Amino acid sequence: MISARGLTRSFKLKRKETVEAVRGIDLDIEDGQLVAFLGPNGAGKSTTLRMLTTLLPPTSGSAMVAGRDIATDPGGVRARIGYVGQKNSAGERYRVRDELVSQGRAYGLPLAEAGRRADEVLEMLELTPMAGRKPGTLSGGQRRRLDLAIGLVHQPKLLFLDEPSTGLDPSGRAEVWSHILRMRAATGMTIFMTTHYLEEADAMAERVIIIDNGRIIADGTAGQLKNDLAGDHIILTTPDAARAAELTGGEHDGETVRLRVANAPAALPETLRTLDAHGVKVTAAETRRPTLDDVFLALTGRSLADDDVPA
Numbered sequence: 001m002i003s004a005r006g007l008t009r010s011f012k013l014k015r016k017e018t019v020e021a022v023r024g025i026d027l028d029i030e031d032g033q034l035v036a037f038l039g040p041n042g043a044g045k046s047t048t049l050r051m052l053t054t055l056l057p058p059t060s061g062s063a064m065v066a067g068r069d070i071a072t073d074p075g076g077v078r079a080r081i082g083y084v085g086q087k088n089s090a091g092e093r094y095r096v097r098d099e100l101v102s103q104g105r106a107y108g109l110p111l112a113e114a115g116r117r118a119d120e121v122l123e124m125l126e127l128t129p130m131a132g133r134k135p136g137t138l139s140g141g142q143r144r145r146l147d148l149a150i151g152l153v154h155q156p157k158l159l160f161l162d163e164p165s166t167g168l169d170p171s172g173r174a175e176v177w178s179h180i181l182r183m184r185a186a187t188g189m190t191i192f193m194t195t196h197y198l199e200e201a202d203a204m205a206e207r208v209i210i211i212d213n214g215r216i217i218a219d220g221t222a223g224q225l226k227n228d229l230a231g232d233h234i235i236l237t238t239p240d241a242a243r244a245a246e247l248t249g250g251e252h253d254g255e256t257v258r259l260r261v262a263n264a265p266a267a268l269p270e271t272l273r274t275l276d277a278h279g280v281k282v283t284a285a286e287t288r289r290p291t292l293d294d295v296f297l298a299l300t301g302r303s304l305a306d307d308d309v310p311a
C-alpha cells in the first residue's frame with residue numbers, strides 16, 4: 001500500500017541554514033496493516049506524512065502510495081487516500097451532513113452517491129443524531145469523529161491519521177479508538193498513524209516504526225521491539241547489592257539491583273533462591289515488563305514520554 005525509497009525533505013531557512021527534516025527513509029507497508037509511526041517532537045513524522053499524502057514534495061526520493069506515484073500522479077494518490085490532520089477539518093458554515101456531502105462532491109461523487117456515503121459514515125461513526133448540527137456545537141470526541149468521517153467519505157483504501165486522539169480526555173480517546181477499530185474491521189482499510197500516546201500504539205498497532213532525527217531507527221511489532229531492544233527486568237532491593245549483582249549478573253546502584261531477563265515473572269523465584277542460598281537478604285523484589293518508551297530509551301538514551309504532547 002505504501003512503498004517509499006530514500007524519501008528526503010530538507011527546509012531552507014534564513015542565513016543559508018538548512019533543516020534536514022527527513023533523511024532518506026525506506027518504507028514498505030502492506031495492505032490492511034495498522035502502523036504506528038512514533039518519534040519525539042521534531043523527528044520528522046508530520047513531514048513524512050505530508051510527503052506521502054502529496055501535501056509537500058520531497059527534496060529527493062520516491063514513493064508509491066495506494067498504487068500511485070506521489071510525484072507523477074498526486075491527484076491519483078489523493079483520490080485513494082484519506083487524511084485526518086491534527087486540526088479540525090470541518091468548517092463552521094455547514095451542518096454536519098452537508099459538510100460530508102460537500103466533501104464527497106469535492107471527491108467527484110455524484111450528489112445522490114455523496115448523500116448515501118454521508119449517511120453511511122455518519123452511521124458508522126455514530127454521528128447520525130448530530131447530522132443537522134453545526135460542527136461548533138459538538139463535543140471534542142464527536143468533533144474528532146466528524147474529522148474521521150470527512151476523511152472516509154470517499155471510501156479510501158488507505159487512511160493517514162495524524163495524532164487521532166490528541167486533545168481528548170481518556171474517555172474521548174477510548175471512544176475515538178473504538179470507532180477507528182470498528183471502521184477498520186468493517187472496511188479492511190490500511191491505517192498509517194502518528195501518536196504521542198505510546199500505550200495506544202502498543203495496544204492498537206500491528207507494526208511500530210520509530211523515527212528520530214529524520215531516520216527510521218526501529219521497525220517491528222511492539223512485542224518484538226520490546227523483547228529485542230528493552231527486555232524484561234527484575235528489580236531487587238538488598239543491603240548487599242554488590243554481591244547480589246555479582247551473583248545474578250545484574251547492575252547495582254545503592255541498594256537496588258537491576259537485571260535483564262527473558263521472562264521476569266518466571267525467572268524471579270529462581271533468582272531469589274540463588275540469592276538466599278548465598279545468604280543475600282532481599283528486602284523487596286519486583287518484575288518489570290518493558291514499554292515502548294523503554295525501547296526508545298534503549299535506542300537513544302532519551303525518553304519519548306518527556307516530550308510535550310502537542311496541543
Ligand SMILES: Nc1ncnc2c1ncn2[C@@H]1O[C@H](COP(=O)(O)OP(=O)(O)OP(=O)(O)O)[C@@H](O)[C@H]1O
Pocket residue numbers: 011012013019020021039040041042043044045046047048310
Ligand atoms: N515548513 C518548515 N520550515 C522549516 N522547518 C520545518 C518546516 N516543517 C518542519 N520543519 C522542521 O523539520 C523538522 C521535522 O518536523 P516535523 O513537523 O516533521 O516533526 P514531527 O515529528 O512531526 O514533530 P511533532 O511531534 O512536534 O509534530 C523539525 O526540526 C521542524 O522544525
